Amino acid sequence: MTKKTTQTDNVIENNTPKLVDPFGRQVTYVRLSATDRCDLRCVYCMSEDMTFVPREQLLTLEEMSRIGKAFVELGVNKIRLTGGEPLTRRNIISVFEALGKLDDLKDLTVTTNGTLLEKYAQPLKEAGLTRINISLDTLRPDRFKKITRNGKLERTLAGIEAALKVGFEKIKLNTVIMRGYNDDEILDLVEFVRARNMDISFIEEMPLGQIGNHDRSETYYSSDKLRQFLFEHYALNATTEETGGPAKYYRFADNLHSRIGFISPHSHNFCEDCNRVRVTAEGMLLLCLGQEHSMDLRKVVRANPDNDEVLKQAIIDAMKLKPKGHDFNLNEQPIIMRHMSATGG
Numbered sequence: 001m002t003k004k005t006t007q008t009d010n011v012i013e014n015n016t017p018k019l020v021d022p023f024g025r026q027v028t029y030v031r032l033s034a035t036d037r038c039d040l041r042c043v044y045c046m047s048e049d050m051t052f053v054p055r056e057q058l059l060t061l062e063e064m065s066r067i068g069k070a071f072v073e074l075g076v077n078k079i080r081l082t083g084g085e086p087l088t089r090r091n092i093i094s095v096f097e098a099l100g101k102l103d104d105l106k107d108l109t110v111t112t113n114g115t116l117l118e119k120y121a122q123p124l125k126e127a128g129l130t131r132i133n134i135s136l137d138t139l140r141p142d143r144f145k146k147i148t149r150n151g152k153l154e155r156t157l158a159g160i161e162a163a164l165k166v167g168f169e170k171i172k173l174n175t176v177i178m179r180g181y182n183d184d185e186i187l188d189l190v191e192f193v194r195a196r197n198m199d200i201s202f203i204e205e206m207p208l209g210q211i212g213n214h215d216r217s218e219t220y221y222s223s224d225k226l227r228q229f230l231f232e233h234y235a236l237n238a239t240t241e242e243t244g245g246p247a248k249y250y251r252f253a254d255n256l257h258s259r260i261g262f263i264s265p266h267s268h269n270f271c272e273d274c275n276r277v278r279v280t281a282e283g284m285l286l287l288c289l290g291q292e293h294s295m296d297l298r299k300v301v302r303a304n305p306d307n308d309e310v311l312k313q314a315i316i317d318a319m320k321l322k323p324k325g326h327d328f329n330l331n332e333q334p335i336i337m338r339h340m341s342a343t344g345g
Helices: 061-073 095-098 117-125 141-148 152-167 184-195 223-233 297-303 307-323
Strands: 029-033 078-084 107-112 131-135 171-175 200-202 236-238 248-252 254-262 276-279 284-286 294-296
Touching: 029 061, 029 294, 061 078, 061 095, 061 223, 061 307, 078 095, 095 107, 095 117, 095 131, 095 200, 117 152, 117 284, 131 152, 141 152, 152 171, 171 184, 184 254, 223 254, 284 297, 294 307, 297 307
Parallel strands: 029 078, 029 276, 078 107, 107 131, 131 171, 171 200, 200 254
Antiparallel strands: 236 248, 248 254, 276 284, 284 294
């Protein structure tokens, strides 16, 4: 029987605040978008000729830090900085530094395309970053340029090596396998992470936004098909390990340092135990990746510059808006017109 939330479910219990939605799910993980801009134009993420949010409409760095702190005081223990490409935001390290000082934040992470990690790996380490997710879909320079439309593979590879060199132990590749694009590189990508004691998560493509002539229904590659293929080449053992997100992990029998994860919004809907919300670069609190239920936190913070209690109450109230799940369908026009870069990946 589904548990319904009352007002007292979201208040302090043993001095520990918590955020609980109408279906009894506790929110402990926030993805905070630093920008909708990116230095790449990946075919599954955005159109080639994007119109970005005017810079004056973005949250300031101080507002981002303030919102992150409010979430932690309400029981969130993991924050991921995303984009777009978060490292393109000027002075973004100051946000990592501010969040890295919060005692109750156990996991501070970033999702990046890696192109700027040569410059920022050491500052991120010093700021308290605990793990890095790097988006990489191919190891072939010509194919990398085709998928990203303008990127240079060597910059991302140099970024990965820089992150390893400064001592990050938790580095994961996020890879979208697309039929006809990169499905012949699955084993190459797996061997790449195994050689470096890294993890890899294979993500089913998500139908967000109009992206030109890229047909998601034709390129879709299911986690089930991918898992079956990998089982034919590796001895893999299921594990109950998790990193606070939706990935289901497997470990190699012959390499305990690397894991393979599967994120399957289509074939294995993970809404039932969703613990995540997103804050866009404009300050919209999105309660679901695949729905439009939201609250304008930018409006709240700017109307109450010195009152975090009002901000926290707004976040608590927003939990009532969190829907049961998404309605992704690759065979229909996207219900959600915002691009993944605007959502916060």
